[in-house]
Amino acid sequence: MIDSASPDIHPNMVLKYYYAMKMESIQTMGLIRPTGRLVSRLVSMSNKSIIIPRLVRSYSSDHNFKVSAKPNYPGHVPLNMFQRAFLFVGSGIAALSNPRRPDLIATFGEMTVQPYFITRLRDEMLLDPVGRRILRERPRITSKSLDLDKLRALPPNTVGNVYMQWLDREGVSPDTRLPVRYIDDAECAYVMQRYRECHDFYHAITGLPVLMEGEVAVKAFEFANLGIPMTGLAAFSEPFKLAPKARRRIKDIYIPWAISNGLRSKLLLNVYWEEVLDKDADELRAELGIDVPPDLRQLRNQTKSKSVHK
Numbered sequence: 001m002i003d004s005a006s007p008d009i010h011p012n013m014v015l016k017y018y019y020a021m022k023m024e025s026i027q028t029m030g031l032i033r034p035t036g037r038l039v040s041r042l043v044s045m046s047n048k049s050i051i052i053p054r055l056v057r058s059y060s061s062d063h064n065f066k067v068s069a070k071p072n073y074p075g076h077v078p079l080n081m082f083q084r085a086f087l088f089v090g091s092g093i094a095a096l097s098n099p100r101r102p103d104l105i106a107t108f109g110e111m112t113v114q115p116y117f118i119t120r121l122r123d124e125m126l127l128d129p130v131g132r133r134i135l136r137e138r139p140r141i142t143s144k145s146l147d148l149d150k151l152r153a154l155p156p157n158t159v160g161n162v163y164m165q166w167l168d169r170e171g172v173s174p175d176t177r178l179p180v181r182y183i184d185d186a187e188c189a190y191v192m193q194r195y196r197e198c199h200d201f202y203h204a205i206t207g208l209p210v211l212m213e214g215e216v217a218v219k220a221f222e223f224a225n226l227g228i229p230m231t232g233l234a235a236f237s238e239p240f241k242l243a244p245k246a247r248r249r250i251k252d253i254y255i256p257w258a259i260s261n262g263l264r265s266k267l268l269l270n271v272y273w274e275e276v277l278d279k280d281a282d283e284l285r286a287e288l289g290i291d292v293p294p295d296l297r298q299l300r301n302q303t304k305s306k307s308v309h310k
Contacts, residue, residue, distance in 0.1 A: 069184075072185070072189075073186040073189060075181055076181060076183075076184070077182055087107055087111055091104050091107040092108045095107075095108045096237070102176075103178060106178045107182065109228070109230035110182040111182065112228075112233075113228055113229060113230065117227055117228060118183060118185075118188045118191055121227075121228075121267075121269060122187055122188050122191045124267055124269070125191065125267075128270040130271070131267070131269065131270040134270070134272055140197065141174050141197035141274070143173060146174060146274070148164060151163060151277060155278075157280060158278050158280060159205070159276050159278070159279050159280075159281050159284055160277030162204050162205065162281045163201060163204040163205075163277070165204075166204035166207075170203075170209055170210045172210060174200060177197050177199070179193065180192045180193045180196075195226065198269070198273060202218055202222065203218055205281060205285060205290065206290065206292060206293060207293070207295065209296060212238065212241070212242060212246075213250055215234075216234070216242075216254070216255075217250065217254035217255070217293065217296070219231040219232075219234045219235040220255050221257075221258040221261060222268075223258075224258060224259045224261070224262025225263070225265060225268055226267070253293070254293060257293045261289070261290050261291055266287070
């Protein structure tokens with residue numbers, strides 16, 4: 001049995017403990033109790049530096065859970081049915097308890113987007129001429145693929161300049177997106193990777209910051225536009241962690257904006273961002289059907305100012 005007070009737990013111990021508890025549960029028909037222990041352990045592990053891929057490799061090394069499939073693309077981690085179920089439950093619980101862990105968020109996103117949602121997005125891209133070209137050419141959005149200094153030198157209000165100003169203002173880099181690992185189909189994996197790498201463009205053209213409120217608004221916008229389950233879960237669960245005034249802003253202003261604009265606008269995965277960098281941002285927004293929401297930082301400052309003068 002694993003001592004819950006032990007600070008360092010090897011992944012093999014965690015996984016073999018789970019297997020042993022599962023067998024014990026089946027024999028005693030007391031499935032709920034061991035599973036509860038596992039859930040508690042996963043939540044506590046989410047605050048440590050135990051990485052999901054290490055857990056998967058540990059299961060793969062056990063003869064009971066070997067995966068015979070070979071990787072379909074660089075970095076791909078093939079999973080058997082049990083591993084996929086384990087990651088779905090484990091990453092979901094841990095991600096909700098610790099939303100600042102990008103590896104857990106990314107893993108849970110991959111677990112929930114397949115097989116239906118990511119395939120539907122791929123098919124929608126195939127129906128669009130620009131989307132088909134993106135799938136064929138598979139461009140990447142990184143600091144190496146984009147000339148950031150050139151984007152800074154573009155005229156004001158061009159898409160590239162707006163994007164760079166947003167990156168500089170928020171202290172964000174295009175190199176922060178984790179690679180897709182657990183989606184089996186290589187083309188669908190690229191669709192998920194493209195979504196992740198385009199996320200900052202959605203922030204930039206809407207002007208929404210990386211504050212929690214801004215992330216909630218963008219996630220709700222993405223959910224309405226793309227239908228990715230993880231974005232919807234984040235958009236409608238994270239507001240409960242906000243202060244009452246912030247929660248009211250999200251409910252009254254940004255969620256309605258996100259839903260109406262996300263449903264109305266063109267599928268954002270069919271935008272070849274690399275080819276519209278010198279385009280006027282207002283013109284692109286008009287083509288996509290996106291209205292800029294109220295300035296979030298300004299609204300926050302106004303609320304703080306009113307509180308000070310009361």
